Amino acid sequence: MNKAEKSDQFDLEALRKQVSDINRHNKDADKKAQPEPINSYARQIAEQFSAGNRSPAIIIGQFRLLEFASQFLIGLLVFLLWPGNEAETLFGRAVTAVIVAALLVCGLQTADTYSVPALRTRLRLLPRVFAVWGSVFVIVAGASAFAGNVSSTVVPAYFAWFVAGAIFLLAARFLFAYGIRNWSRNGIMERRAVIVGGGVPAKELIRVLEQQPDNDIRICGIFDDRGEKRSPIMVAGYPKLGTVAELVEFVRITRIDMLIISLPLSAEARILQLLKKLWVLPVDIRLAAHANRLRFRPRAYSRIGSVPMLDIFNKPIRDWDSVAKRCFDIFFALLALALFWPIMLTTAVAIKLTSKGPVFFRQKRHGFNNEIINIFKFRSMYADKGDPTGRAAVTKGDPRVTPIGRFIRKSSIDELPQLFNVLTGDLSLVGPRPHAILAQAKDRAFGDVVEGYFARHRVKPGVTGWAQINGWRGEVDHDDKIKFRTAYDLYYIENWSLWLDLKILFLTPFRLFNTENAY
Numbered sequence: 001m002n003k004a005e006k007s008d009q010f011d012l013e014a015l016r017k018q019v020s021d022i023n024r025h026n027k028d029a030d031k032k033a034q035p036e037p038i039n040s041y042a043r044q045i046a047e048q049f050s051a052g053n054r055s056p057a058i059i060i061g062q063f064r065l066l067e068f069a070s071q072f073l074i075g076l077l078v079f080l081l082w083p084g085n086e087a088e089t090l091f092g093r094a095v096t097a098v099i100v101a102a103l104l105v106c107g108l109q110t111a112d113t114y115s116v117p118a119l120r121t122r123l124r125l126l127p128r129v130f131a132v133w134g135s136v137f138v139i140v141a142g143a144s145a146f147a148g149n150v151s152s153t154v155v156p157a158y159f160a161w162f163v164a165g166a167i168f169l170l171a172a173r174f175l176f177a178y179g180i181r182n183w184s185r186n187g188i189m190e191r192r193a194v195i196v197g198g199g200v201p202a203k204e205l206i207r208v209l210e211q212q213p214d215n216d217i218r219i220c221g222i223f224d225d226r227g228e229k230r231s232p233i234m235v236a237g238y239p240k241l242g243t244v245a246e247l248v249e250f251v252r253i254t255r256i257d258m259l260i261i262s263l264p265l266s267a268e269a270r271i272l273q274l275l276k277k278l279w280v281l282p283v284d285i286r287l288a289a290h291a292n293r294l295r296f297r298p299r300a301y302s303r304i305g306s307v308p309m310l311d312i313f314n315k316p317i318r319d320w321d322s323v324a325k326r327c328f329d330i331f332f333a334l335l336a337l338a339l340f341w342p343i344m345l346t347t348a349v350a351i352k353l354t355s356k357g358p359v360f361f362r363q364k365r366h367g368f369n370n371e372i373i374n375i376f377k378f379r380s381m382y383a384d385k386g387d388p389t390g391r392a393a394v395t396k397g398d399p400r401v402t403p404i405g406r407f408i409r410k411s412s413i414d415e416l417p418q419l420f421n422v423l424t425g426d427l428s429l430v431g432p433r434p435h436a437i438l439a440q441a442k443d444r445a446f447g448d449v450v451e452g453y454f455a456r457h458r459v460k461p462g463v464t465g466w467a468q469i470n471g472w473r474g475e476v477d478h479d480d481k482i483k484f485r486t487a488y489d490l491y492y493i494e495n496w497s498l499w500l501d502l503k504i505l506f507l508t509p510f511r512l513f514n515t516e517n518a519y
Contacts, residue, residue: 038249042221042241046254049220053255054189056116056216057319063176064105064114070172071101071165078161100140104165107132116216122177129169137162190218193258194247196274198224198231198240201262205288206236208307217304220256223247244277251281252370258284260309265289275312282369282458285313316493317459328498329429332505333422344416347378347408355402357383360417364388365434368460373426375434376417380405412512418463430501431462432489433473441476446486449479456489459496466492469504469511 038046075097079090108114111128118125141158183189195202202222209217221241224231233240241250251259259278263271271287278285286302286309302309317325337344348359360376367373379386385400394401394409401409408414421427427434439446447453467473467488476482492500 038246038253039242041239042246042250043253045221045239045241046250049192049254049256051255053192053257054183055319056189056191058323059180059183059189060114060116060119061320063119063172064109067108067169067172068101068105070168071104072097074164074168075100075161078157078164082157082160096140100136103136103139104133107136116180117213119173119176120180122174126170126173129173130166133162133166133169184216190216191257192218192220192255193260194220194251194256195222195235195238195262196224196244196247196259196278197262198222198226198235201264201288203236205260205262205307206238209304210236212304212307215304217258220254221250223250244274248277248281251283256283257315258286261285261287261312263287279313280452280455280458282315283313284311284315286310287312315458317496321496324498325428325501326425328501329422332429333419336416337419340416340419343413344378347404347413347416350404351379351402354404355379355382361386362388364437365461366437366454366457367426367434368457370454370457372437373421373434373461375421375427378408378414378417380409380414415463422463426460428460428462429464430492430504431460431465432456432492433465433468433485434461439476441479441482444479446476446482450483450486452490453482453486456486456493459493464504464508465489466500466504469507471511 072094075093076090079093108129111132112118113125113129113132137158180189195205202224206219209215209219219238222235222238223242223244223246224240225243225245231240241247247259250256259281261271261274263274265271265287275285289308289310302311351359357379359379361379361381363375363377364372365375380402381387381394381400382402387400405414418427422429435446441449465488467485470488472481472485472488476485492504
């Protein structure tokens with residue numbers, strides 16, 4: 001991005017109007033547990049990046065699948081047009097095509113042709129691609145000769161397959177290189193980053209990043225707690241949008257992928273202070289290491305181009321893991337609806353016949369990245385006594401709960417409508433349970449009781465979770481209950497796998513028999 005483009009995006013005069021607000025926030029930024037509302041200029045910038053982008057890992061993975069499927073289909077198509085050998089069946093060719101396609105993808109991966117820089121170039125890596133393609137056919141031909149399946153009629157058919165596959169590889173990689181360049185220009189395929197810390201270190205980091213020929217980082221702004229004398233409001237053409245406390249709120253309303261801390265390793269106390277505020281966010285957190293004299297082993301670094309970064313935190317459940325989890329959610333949510341629809345229908349009729357009011361109860365709760373979502377439940381309270389805010393938790397013998405409500409709450413049948421929240425994408429089947437936005441432990445908000453409470457929102461909340469199957473469900477009547485629940489939720493986030501989700505899902509019906517804390 002050149003300076004002219006930056007000046008169009010960031011209005012310096014508008015930015016200067018916010019300096020007084022930023023300096024005012026500096027004085028008490030560390031005193032507040034909750035993120036501060038961002039200033040109007042930062043909100044304006046945030047709106048520019050509110051739309052989602054596509055992960056390079058997902059796009060490259062889809063391209064791998066395309067090359068695998070296309071080479072498989074080309075092998076079958078050539079067989080139908082040019083059988084070559086009557087002894088070879090369609091099934092036999094399908095097996096051979098799968099092997100060829102798999103060897104091709106594995107070879108191209110080993111040859112490092114599936115990285116963004118490699119796919120961006122049109123011609124430089126084509127000899128490597130064709131070398132892999134030729135090697136695959138040499139291997140397949142050698143195996144066929146060893147098995148005695150080579151004949152004069154087979155060779156022309158396989159040669160036609162080789163040529164058709166090579167033409168497709170050439171066309172696909174040319175088109176994909178054009179697509180990557182276009183997606184990068186339009187902001188569709190990029191990693192959005194915020195620089196944490198200003199002044200000279202941030203300026204040097206930005207210059208180094210801009211010099212990378214295959215840089216896919218879009219810098220969205222700078223956040224720093226220091227005043228204008230030590231941290232200018234404009235660094236290398238990018239604006240300082242606010243304090244670190246405001247950054248938390250900025251990331252929650254913006255689609256940001258990465259936070260890059262531009263501080264030296266010697267500033268250990270300051271780095272720890274920043275991480276204490278930022279680790280609750282569902283983003284990658286990196287520490288720029290290009291200017292540090294202390295060197296670690298190469299594997300300790302990740303890189304943006306050739307710029308070394310120390311990985312502090314990684315976004316949990318990212319890229320293809322998120323795709324796998326979403327497929328898991330949809331499959332088992334549909335299966336649950338197919339199994340439980342008689343129970344849900346019976347419950348709806350019983351609620352309607354025994355008390356006035358709607359069948360469903362809707363409540364606002366905290367979702368992924370602290371977003372506000374609407375959760376659906378079967379109504380278990382009298383309609384005129386419900387508490388949509390969740391401030392007054394249900395207690396044992398609560399008079400607000402209907403007779404039917406007591407049963408469906410103890411059995412957790414009231415949670416079944418949340419399967420529809422899973423299908424719409426607001427919830428996952430397994431994850432930290434979403435709490436009402438005003439939920440409290442006695443008279444204190446959960447975020448005031450537990451340090452790092454909002455870190456449970458780094459993943460999508462769930463219908464059931466690790467804390468629930470370990471007994472931490474129901475009323476939160478003292479601080480330890482929310483502390484233990486949060487600890488179990490954070491354990492789940494750090495140790496997530498599909499097997500863990502499957503284990504929790506399997507154990508949930510059995511653990512529901514323990515109704516000690518369910519009122």
